[in-house]
Amino acid sequence: MKLTLKIWRQADAAAAGGMHTYELDNVSGDMSFLEMLDVLNEELNEKGEEPVAFDSDCREGICGMCSLMINGDAHGPEVTTTCQLHMRSFKDGDTITIEPWRSEAFPVIKDLVVDRTSFDRIIQAGGFISANTGSAPEANGAPVNRDKAMRAFNVATCIGCGACVAACPNGSASLFMGAKITHLGELPQGQPERDSRVVNMVAQHDHEGFGGCTNIGECAAACPKEIPLDVISQLNKDLRTAIKHGF
Numbered sequence: 001m002k003l004t005l006k007i008w009r010q011a012d013a014a015a016a017g018g019m020h021t022y023e024l025d026n027v028s029g030d031m032s033f034l035e036m037l038d039v040l041n042e043e044l045n046e047k048g049e050e051p052v053a054f055d056s057d058c059r060e061g062i063c064g065m066c067s068l069m070i071n072g073d074a075h076g077p078e079v080t081t082t083c084q085l086h087m088r089s090f091k092d093g094d095t096i097t098i099e100p101w102r103s104e105a106f107p108v109i110k111d112l113v114v115d116r117t118s119f120d121r122i123i124q125a126g127g128f129i130s131a132n133t134g135s136a137p138e139a140n141g142a143p144v145n146r147d148k149a150m151r152a153f154n155v156a157t158c159i160g161c162g163a164c165v166a167a168c169p170n171g172s173a174s175l176f177m178g179a180k181i182t183h184l185g186e187l188p189q190g191q192p193e194r195d196s197r198v199v200n201m202v203a204q205h206d207h208e209g210f211g212g213c214t215n216i217g218e219c220a221a222a223c224p225k226e227i228p229l230d231v232i233s234q235l236n237k238d239l240r241t242a243i244k245h246g247f
Helices: 033-046 117-126 146-155 163-167 174-185 194-207 218-222 230-244
Strands: 003-009 018-024 095-099 108-110
Touching (some): 018 033
16 A cells, blocks of 8 residues: 555654654555554665654554554544554555644654653542552452442453543543542452542542543543443542542
8 A cells, every 4th residue: 555644743742743744655454553553664764864763562452552643533443452453454645643642631752652641640649549568468358249349350451541531522531530530449358448539539530630521431441451431420420429438
């Protein structure tokens, strides 16, 4: 395939950015999207030009690093991570626009790389449990209802990629936060901090500059791990309960 790539280039956080156009030929449909960008960077290196900076790590759809807006969609036209998106999803002659995540809370570091440490600070605010160090406890020592265990497991698949934020017109991280709160809230180990957790995480979320949720649902539609929208309902329920308890 021959493709026209329009890519956001920005030298650093303080520089003004803009779209740059590149022509790329002989793209195989079996390539992943990141492999296609690797080929582009090889050509740029050969020409003595600065390669395009983008994030990646596992390239297996696990780490959440490969965060790109592709033709206006978080991670592209398929519900998957960018590293698992293959070029067969595009056609010969296509023009593809590639941008970093669009969010004030995810400032651009360089080109397509954004700073997502705001997510880390939300987790630091409450996404943990109190546990004594030492050997692992007996697996059956704390019985957990099967439905609760499965729900906790399912929402724990959130990889913190930020697609929910990028897709949301309000730039809300409520789906991400709801997944973390629901995951821990369904388990007995998560009960001691349940009230303080939701209050502290919501406060940090707002402090970071994320927007409020208005239940549009774009977050769940874009989530590569298909985190359900109802975790936001659980988040709101836990927050109301915590406020009633005086937190």
